[in-house]
Amino acid sequence: MKKPSITIPYVAWRNGRPRFEPSPTLRTRGYQGEDLKNAAGEWMNAADALEWSQDFARQLAVEKHKIKTKPKRTALPVPPPVRPAFPVSTLFDEWSNLGKNPGWADISEKTQYEYRHKGKVIEKYLPDVWQSETAALTKPICLGMYDILRQQAGLSQASATMRTLGTALTWAMDRGRLPEMLVNPAHKLRMKTPPPRIRFGTxxxxxxxxxxxxxxxxxxxxxxxxxxxxxxxxxxxxxxxxxxxxxxxxxxxxxxxxxxxxxxxxxxxxxxxxxxxxxxxxxxxxxxxxxxxxxxxxxxxxxxxxxxxxxxxxxxxxxxxxxxxxxxxxxxxxxxxxxxxxxxxDTAVTWLAMAGCTIPEICAITGHEIKSAYDILKHYLALNPEMADSAMAKLVIWFDADDGA
CATH class of the missing domain: 1.10.443.10 (Intergrase catalytic core)
Incomplete structure (x- = not known):
């Protein structure tokens, strides 16, 4: 075969047959020589060899551009946050679970509802704490929780919620769920006592x-x-x-x-x-x-x-x-x-007292403990001048009767 008269870059002709002969520079980049044949395995003609040469030149240009362009720094993957082993949410779940806390059955239904509700207060107003490790709670953190709840949920809700948290923590500490917690951080927070609710029906x-x-x-x-x-x-x-x-x-x-x-x-x-x-x-x-x-x-x-x-x-x-x-x-x-x-x-307690019943008599009807009934009366009877009038009338009768004797 006669050697073509045209010169094609990257192509050498041997006995009229095209062959790729890489330069020393290309060889250092990993290229090796090869015969140029088409898909059918036949030797390329001059037109085919020219087309191959042009494609190869474009390939080299792309590679050259990549070498010149500084590769972008690949961001390191951010590891997922470590999930707390015993978050506050789990504390409340386990505390209110009969399978894990049989003593929950000894609590009245109303109190159970109130305890669960206080957990929801933490979840609503302090979601970060709710998902955080319980063992990480400290007294300063609990005081901060109280301050936030007092501003956002009110004094009564804040005090009741932190007392409930303290009760839940005591349960977990007593059962070895918080071995590193030696002192209950939700106790002795010196919270302000909400004013008593003074209301009974007339x-x-x-x-x-x-x-x-x-x-x-x-x-x-x-x-x-x-x-x-x-x-x-x-x-x-x-x-x-x-x-x-x-x-x-x-x-x-x-x-x-x-x-x-x-x-x-x-x-x-x-x-x-x-x-x-x-x-x-x-x-x-x-x-x-x-x-x-x-x-x-x-x-x-x-x-x-x-x-x-x-x-x-x-x-x-x-x-x-x-x-x-x-x-x-x-x-x-x-x-x-x-x-x-x-x-x-409380209306029943107050009415019974206004009718002249003693605290033991009141407790026999309502089922209150004596101290509880006394605490109610301490606040409620202060609003009833009739009780003072009745007491004074009894004193006058006693005094006059004794004086006459």
Whole structure:
């Protein structure tokens, strides 16, 4: 084969056949010589060899550009954060888990709810703490938590939340979950004590609530209110009471869940309310052991649903009701805006004291411990000048009688 007359870069001709012969520079870069043949294995002609040469030249240009261009620094991968072994969230989960904490069953349902709620307060206002290692808590950190919660959630919520955290930490420390924590960092924070809630229902306010309950077709909530002020029992107990018996003017109530028994004289007003509710059930052909039912569905009240319905009733009683064809006008009573169902228990204690009952007599009805009843009266009776008047009248009678002797 005759050697072509044209010169093609990177191509050498041997006996008319094209071959790639790299220069010494290219050889140091790793290129080696080779015969130039097409895909069919046939020798390239001059046109094919020229096309190959042009492609090779472009390849070299790209490589040259890459060498000149400083390679970008590759960012080192950021390792994922180390997950805490025992974060505060897990502390609350385990503390409220019967499988890990059988003692949780000894806590009342209401207190269990409050403890869980305080965990949610930390999760809401202090999410970083909620996901952080529990063992990392220190007293300065707990004081900082208290300061933040006091500003964002209020003094009462802050104090209660930090006390709850301290209780949870004590449980974990006692069970070896925090071996490096020798002193509970949530204790002795010198938190400001929230002012006591001073509220009880007057006879007029309770009568207004019951009247409005009957007027709007929620007589069962009126029953709950009367049961509250005439028994002094907690809301959750009242929602779960059944009548276990009646004998010689006494009514025996059994808490459906705890089986606790309350035996007390049956006040006429309470008896009338219970008998009226029994008539409504008879008409509806409903049989249930519960003292109070949600009569819209004839099922036991759920605590949160009852609280919502009580709030609606209270608001209606505060605003009053207009006259209709079936009822007279019920005048507004704005003072009711601040009344809670929880105040009914304290109302019972206060009414019993105003009626002249001793603290032991009060505790026999309401189930309060003596110290608890005393603490209630210490705040509530200060608002009643009638008690001072009664006490002074008794003193005068005693003094005059003794003087005459």
């Amino acid at each position: 006879k007029e306010e309770i009568a207004q609530m019951v009247a409005v309950a009957d007027a709007i077709g929620r007589s069962e909530i009126g029953d709950m209110i009367i049961l509250g002020v005439w028994s002094g029992q907690r809301q959750n107990d009242r929602l779960n009471f059944q009548i276990a018996g009646r004998e010689k003017g006494r009514i025996v109530l059994r808490q459906m869940k705890t089986k606790a028994i309350v035996s007390m004289p049956e006040a006429p007003l309470l008896r009338a309310r219970i008998e009226a509710s029994e008539k409504r059930r008879k008409l509806a052909e409903v049989i249930s052991p519960y003292v109070v039912l949600d009569e819209k569905h004839w099922t036991p009240f759920k605590r949160h649903h009852y609280s919502h319905q009580f709030g609606n009733l209270r608001d209606a009683a505060a605003k009053g009701l207009p006259e209709t064809a079936t009822r007279k006008t019920i005048a507004p009573m704005p003072s009711l805006k601040t009344l809670r169902d929880q105040d009914l228990r």
